[in-house]
Every structure is written in structure tokens, then in C-alpha cells.
Amino acid sequence: MSSRPGPAAPPAADLARRLAVARGDEPADTVLHGARTLNVFTREWLEGDVAIVDGFVAGIGSYDGVERADLSGRYLIPGFVDPHLHIESSKLLLDEFARLVLPLGTTAVVADPHEVANVLGTDGVHWLLDAAAELPLDVYFMASSCVPASQFESPRRALTLGDLEGLLRRSRVLGVAEMMNFPGVVAGAPGELAKLRLARHVDGHAPGLGGKPLNAYAAAGIESDHEAASLEEGRERLRAGMWLLIREASGARNLHALLPLALEYGPHRLAFCTDDREPEHVADDGHINAIVREAVAAGLPVEDAVVMASFNPALYHGLCHLGAIAPGYQADILVLDELESFRPRQVLKRGAPVGEIATVAVPEWAKRTVHISSVERGDFAIPWRGGRARVIGLIPGQISTASLSEEIPSLAGFACADPARDLAKIVVLERHLETGRIGRGFVRGFGLQRGAFGSTVAHDAHNLVVVGVDDEAMLHVVVRLRELGGGLVVADADGVRAELALPVAGLLSDRSLAEVLSASRQVSAAVAALGVDFPQPVQTLAFLSLSVIPALKITDRGLIDVDRFQIVPLSL
């Protein structure tokens, strides 16, 4: 038996019925009549009835069906497949995520659950796998390869090789997720090479890598990258034989830089992914459909854009039943009125409109994940005699940072924030095992004039990160986050100003999209009221603890020089 992913071979009786419908000997369950259907193989629009039986396409031609939908003048395209995302960025549980993205045309996703894995370990991933089985959205997973993302991060516990092997044995797990420790892979670190031997299908993550190190990364068998940000990076990855997953996340947006490659080389070995999309971003703009819309508006032929959003990502992951409207493919079909907005008039999932989606049950242990011993203002204090310090420098619109050298003022022997120079204090508190470990530093670029805000969403280990210009406000943030069991909190010296509770793993809400958006907007407004005037500062904060993105980051273990890949002291 082949172990290609996807549904098991249909029972013989179902297959016999599928063939009878294809032959025209039995009526289809549903016939979609009168529309033009995109053929992803030839990139043509074809006319003919689409016959659907038991959720699969039987054939395109002249067919009869029990139900017959007149779709004259409409367009049919395959459902979108997101080949790389972290669902946790939506802040939503799987069921609510499905309610959000299915109407936007995303009918399958391949998720790296590494945020949950950092907080809840394999228990959390098995819970997600079980929950996914109940959904109309097809959710596949990659086994999170980098928990922790590096030795500088502190998840609840590290995922071992045995943990990964166990995950890979579950049927929805397609391969090994993004190998973020790209310096380790390139250097041939035995622990990283051992992970590569667990599966043949391995996602990459190699920001800025090029030349011979990129050759090494590709030679290791890593098949894709979604971190390319420039045309030349993208071109180099394609030439090295890697799939290029063009990412349009809420933070990093690479579509416009990479789109010329699709025009130059055609759509092959290219796909779109969302990686990390915030709930507001999806609600306001869309999901994969928004990337298609933007790509088409920028001049990519519609047919190529849809191929890059459906067939190609399915092909990349070996999901050979997805991504096309053709005999034998799962009938995940978007009905469109026009070819500009890519807002589907209707979404058919396995041949039928999506019905009510059952609520995913959350186990109690998934809600008790913020473990911090008593905290006080003094925990944020940084002894300092003056002088220059390493300071994290924000780069607008990027999750990478600059490593700055700045004079830090001191008061009574302690380092101080300096709002006038846009210098804020940043602190990361270990929150999984109550170790009391705290990393302390400074960041420039938030524009924070007063108060503080913090989050238990703090990539990738998701400890508690707080930025502030006022230790009292920072204390309010931490105390409230502990009470909530995680989330986002904004405070000033007087107390909490706004909050979004994320009690599930400290990452996810158990509420509806509308409630999440409402609270999230209040948080954004409250942060703006503290003087921060660029988009998505909370998300920017959440990535300052990700130790595998250049140049200077901070974890509970201290400041991390990512380029040198070591912990560095605050003072220079």
C-alpha cells in the first residue's frame, strides 16, 4: 500500500458508483450546469456540466443529476489550499477558523502547529489532529520540527525525535514542518540531520540564506521555502530546486517582490501561503483569496494565480485528491461571479454547501498554561551604570530587526526607558514551568510614550513578553495575563486599559470571531493611545522573541544575536 496522503481508497461500492456516474449510467448527486470551469492542467476555461457523486467529481460533460444547479455565467475554480500556515495566528479554535476561511474559499490547509506544540507539547497536537477530523475544512499538519526553535527558547518541553516520529505516524501528518534552525541544517548539526531522516517531505524556512549555504540547505532534502523576500532570493530558491511558497502574512508580505518570478517562469513550483495571518487581516482582507486577488490585480493571469492557490500547493504536499476540478478529485469548488474579487458566491466542500460546524471541545488542561510565580516591579529592574547597550531596532513591516547600539539612561543604578528617544524596556518571563527565568532588554521603534502592553503569544516558545516605559504598567500587564490564562493586555500606571483573553494555551480564544475582533480592536486602540502609531504593534512584539529571525531578539534567557547565534549581554 502506498502511503500517499489523502483519503483512503474509497470502498469498492463507492468507486463503482463513482464510475457509473462518470459513465452516465447513474445520475450524479449534483450537477453544476452552465458555468465555465477552470482546468488547472491546461489552464483553460472549459464548458460542460460538472457531475458530483459522494463528494467527488465524476466527470465533466453532459450529465444528469438528482440536483441540478444552474450556474450560467458563473466561473468554477478549485478550492484554495494553503500549504503553510500557523492556524494559531488567527487566535481562533479550529472550528471558528473553519467558519472564517471556508466562505473565503480556503478549503484545505496544511498547518504547522508549532505554537500549540510549544505550549502543550504533543498532547496539544494530538488534540488538534482529533479536532481536525470533525471539520468540513481539510486540515493537514506537518510535524513541528523546531520545538524549541533554538536552544535559546524555552517551550514547555522540547519535542524529541521520538515525538516527531509519533506525530508522523498519524494520518493527517504529511511530513516535517519548517526546519527553522537553518544554520544548524547548513552546518550539518547531527540533531537536525536526524530530523530530516524521519520523512522525505520537509518544509523549509531560510530567511536570507543564499549561495553555498542555500545549496547545503537544499542538498539536505528540504523542499520549499516561504521566507524569500526578494526577487533574487526567490529566483535562487527555484533554481536550487526548492518550491517557492509566496507568503503574504500579516507581518511579512512578499507577494509583490516575488510575483515577477511567476510572470517570468510561469506558475510552476510556486504557491501562495498565509503563514501568520491575524484575525482582523483575514476578516478585513481575506485569506488565500486575497492573495489571488492582489496577484491578479498586479498582472498575473487569473489561470496562473488560481493554479498557484489550488493545484500547486496540493501537488507540493502530495495531496493528489485536491486542487482540481477533474474526474476523481474531491469536489471542493468555488463558484465565482467574476474573476476580480475572488470572493466566492458559494463554496462547495465535498460537493455540497458547508453546513453548521460543530464546536471543538477544549480539554481543561489546555486552559491552564500560564504558570508564573509571584511577580513584582523589581523583577523588571535592570542594574545599570550607564553606557551603550545592544538595543533591538524595529524595521517597519518586517519581523527581522536591527541590532542597534544606544546610550541607555540610568536612574539610581537601574536602566530606564526613554520615551523621548523611543527607547522602551522589553521583558520576557518564562511561563510554562514557573522557573522565574526573565530576560530583559530594550527596544527602539514602538513609539511608546507611556504604559505597557504584553502578550503570551510570543514566538515560538510563547513565554510572556511585555514592552513598556513604566514598570508599574508592566506589572499590571503581567498580573492580568496570569489571571486570564494568557492573551493580550494593555495597561498604564492606573491599570488595565484593554485586553483580549486567549485562555487556550495562552494562544487561542474560545470565543467567536466577532468577539475576538472586538476585543482585538480595543487592544489595538489602547496600544495606539499609548503613542504607538504603526500597524500591528502587538504582532510585532510577538515576534521579538523568535530567536531564528535576524538580527537581535530577546527570550527568557536574554538577548540573542541571531546572526552569531548566541546569547549576548545587554551592555556593549
Place this chain on the structure above:
Amino acid sequence: MSSRPGPAAPPAADLARRLAVARGDEPADTVLHGARTLNVFTREWLEGDVAIVDGFVAGIGSYDGVERADLSGRYLIPGFVDPHLHIESSKLLLDEFARLVLPLGTTAVVADPHEVANVLGTDGVHWLLDAAAELPLDVYFMASSCVPASQFESPRRALTLGDLEGLLRRSRVLGVAEMMNFPGVVAGAPGELAKLRLARHVDGHAPGLGGKPLNAYAAAGIESDHEAASLEEGRERLRAGMWLLIREASGARNLHALLPLALEYGPHRLAFCTDDREPEHVADDGHINAIVREAVAAGLPVEDAVVMASFNPALYHGLCHLGAIAPGYQADILVLDELESFRPRQVLKRGAPVGEIATVAVPEWAKRTVHISSVERGDFAIPWRGGRARVIGLIPGQISTASLSEEIPSLAGFACADPARDLAKIVVLERHLETGRIGRGFVRGFGLQRGAFGSTVAHDAHNLVVVGVDDEAMLHVVVRLRELGGGLVVADADGVRAELALPVAGLLSDRSLAEVLSASRQVSAAVAALGVDFPQPVQTLAFLSLSVIPALKITDRGLIDVDRFQIVPLSL
């Protein structure tokens, strides 16, 4: 562990070394310097050294190596991969086949061993699998799905579902071979559907199928077809989501009919295959390289032609280590002086020139396969009272036939050949189990004026087929074939005129290519001397017993109306 085909993951030490070479920290085993290398992903020619270590490409760039080949002015392309062939058509044992095709640039093949399987059963296939492991040529297999090709054929024994499952468990077996019983698949025959459930990767074979029946065939999960002969057939297969394997066999040649599809849609989901190529054809013209040459001469861009001959066939079969010159790919590389002949100046297999190829051992049981009880002239007699008969009508250059209605003369109550009207007698004798079963009929189109010729190569069951206008000559043929243990024999009333012994399964020679060619040319000349004046009459004869190619065929069980898929009487 994924079960994707290809070599096992390299040992950790080998992978570490590969990465060290890729990084430039250790010298490569070999560096190919100065050439332009085809990048199959972007279809560009790139400059740079190709660094090879342990038989794999480490990287392309500026590299040092223990050996450094100056290839200035040359072109490097990936070795060719034949995605569908029957090696038995070469009449050569695996080692001699490898000696023949490797210098022509074919570095990997995916073989359906169904000729051997019909004669030697799974024992024969396991023998081939073991022999393949010793070769520098990469030989993969598909599990022969149709032994017998239909219920009208008599192999030594049928391959059961259990037999197929056993074959699929061997590491070089990639999936289920061409599902030739396409009427059975389309009709949903339970036995055929059961085969489809054995693997996700299934080759097709559906000559002339179109419309709804083709939808059914594709909906069954069959992924390719190599039988398309017209532009519209090819287009319809691509639109149905099937890979189109463009066949240039010795008999059926479809390149020129299908090439416009590559120009219209691009090279994607297209590949070249040889299917059945005679040894003379390969020796005189070439193998996959000849198809590339002809395609380029006909206007296909070189880059597209090479992609269709290397990367695409490897991709189709999931051989993710083959078909490209890029980091991590097996270093199967052709060095070309120009881009017209596609006759390689040098072939590197796993990074090195191909050395001496060891002889494949042939077990004794593989040489004792012609079991026919005593035969006499009377066995060829056909009682006949005159009148019209169903006659097989040859179609020049095709393996399909016409079903003709002809007046057959009789003499003393028996039907006679009539050379003046180009009517010859054709007889098929069961030769595996000594049943004495004989099918008898007539054929028009050979132009045979006297004598007879026959073969134990007689698709697919490989019983003994003889065509003649003289029963005495036919008897000489059968007696000699029995003595030889199989082969090709030409005789007239005076005795044997020429022969090619094929003692291995009655299909393969155990001699060198040169000896096979010499004998084969004598056979051709002797057949021509009997009045036959079109190319390859012996091969045409060998396909007259293939009961799955329209319209009228003959087996040891009688005349087969392939369109109605039933045995029919001679008389009309």
C-alpha cells in the same frame, strides 16, 4: 517514515559530508567546470561548477574538487528517465539493455515486466528485481496489473491480487502497471477495482477511449495514458487530469501527433516514453534521446524537450531524487557537445562514467518455457465449407487492426491461404502448460507470398504465433521454436531460413546486442524474401495476439472481437 520511492535517506555521515561539500568546506569528489547546465525548474541554462559528492549533486557555484573536469563549451542536462517501457521488447537481458541505453543517455527506466510475468509469473519478476539491484542503470518497476491482459489470453498462470500485493512490497516497485483492461475499469468490474485499491500510483492504457468512459477511467484514479494517438485524444487526457506519456515505440509512434500539445500548453504533465522499442530501433535511432532529438527538430524548445525526458517522468513516478541537476539530486548527468543530436559525449551515472557492467545470471528454469506437445500439419487445418470469414486486417504502422469480412477459399473441406489476395493463415499455440489449445484464423496485409514465420514473442501471453501461406512451412517454424526454447523463426517448405533464438522465457536472448542484431537482421531479410515488404512484420505479428487492442485479434482461444470484447467465430 514516508514510503516515497528512491534511495533510502543517506546515512548521517554521508549527509553531513554532502552538506560540507555544498558549503564549500570540503572538496567535492568531482567538479564539472565550464559547462552550461540546464536548470529544469526555471528552464534556463546556468553557468557554474557542478559539485558532486558520493554520487549526488552538492551544489552549483564555485567549487573545488578532487577531480576537476573542464567541460568548457559543453552542455549538461539530467539523464533521461523512461517512465513506461517493456524492457523485453529489446530482446536483451537487463545487463545488455543497460549497456545499450546508458550511453544513449537513458539513466533510469520504469518498466512494466509483464512479458516476463506472463511467462515466468512472479518468480520471473522477482528475478528481474534482484538483477536490477546489480546494475548501474536505475531500473524501477510497476506491478503488472493485467496478467492475463484479458480473459481471452493464456499466460503460464494469472497474477492474483495477492501476487500484485507481494510485488508492491518490493522497494523498486512504484505502483500498479498499465491497467490495460480499460473496458473492465470503465465498467467497474470488481476484479479491476480491487487492483486499483492496491496502490495510489497507477499507470493507464486506454487506446481510443474518450468522453464519459474516459472520465470514468480517470475517476478510477488512473493517472496516465501512453496510448493517445491523436491530438484530440491527448488533449482530452490532459484535461481529464491524466499525465500524457508520449510514446514513440517501434510500432506505435505518436510524437508528431501529440507534440502540438507541448507547444500549446507547455511541457507540464507531458513525458516521453518508448513502451516497446526493438533492438534495431534503439541501435539505429536511439532511445529517449531519439525522441528528444525528433521533438526538438520538430520545433519543441530544447529546454522543454529535456524537461519532458528527465524531470517530468521522474516527477510523475515520485522519483524525487532523479531528473534534475540540482542540490540533493542524484548526479545522473549527460555531457553534450551540441543541442541537436542528443547523443551524449559522456554519461555520468551517480557522478561517474559507467564502468563495466556485470553479467546477469539466468536461472535454468527461466530457459525452459516452451511446452508444446507433438505438433503436426493437421493441427493447422481449418475445416471450411467456403463463405465469408472474419479476417484480421493489418493497418500500416499501427498495432490496432481492422476487422475485415473476406471470402476464404476452401480445398478438400479446409480453408486455404490465398497469397494472390494477401490472405495468410495465422495460428496461436498455447505453449506454457502443454494444453494443446490452438486458435486459428486469417490475416490480410502481410503480403506473404510463400512460407511462414513465427514467434514466441506474442503479446501479452506470449504463446506461439505463426503466420503462413504453407502448412508445411508453419510446421517447420513451430518445431524449430520448440527446439530453441523460443525465439523468431522463418521457414519455407524446405525448412528453416533464419532464426533468432530467445531462450530466456522465449522472449530474451542471452547473447550480446551485436549477435541479436545480426540474427534479427537475418530474420528480417528472410521474412522480406517471403514477399513481405513493410517494416517490422515480426513485431506486427507479435501484437496480433494482444486482445486489448482493437479491433480483431487472435489468441490460443480463438478470434477476439476487441470492440465487443468477446470470442467470435471465424465464419460470418
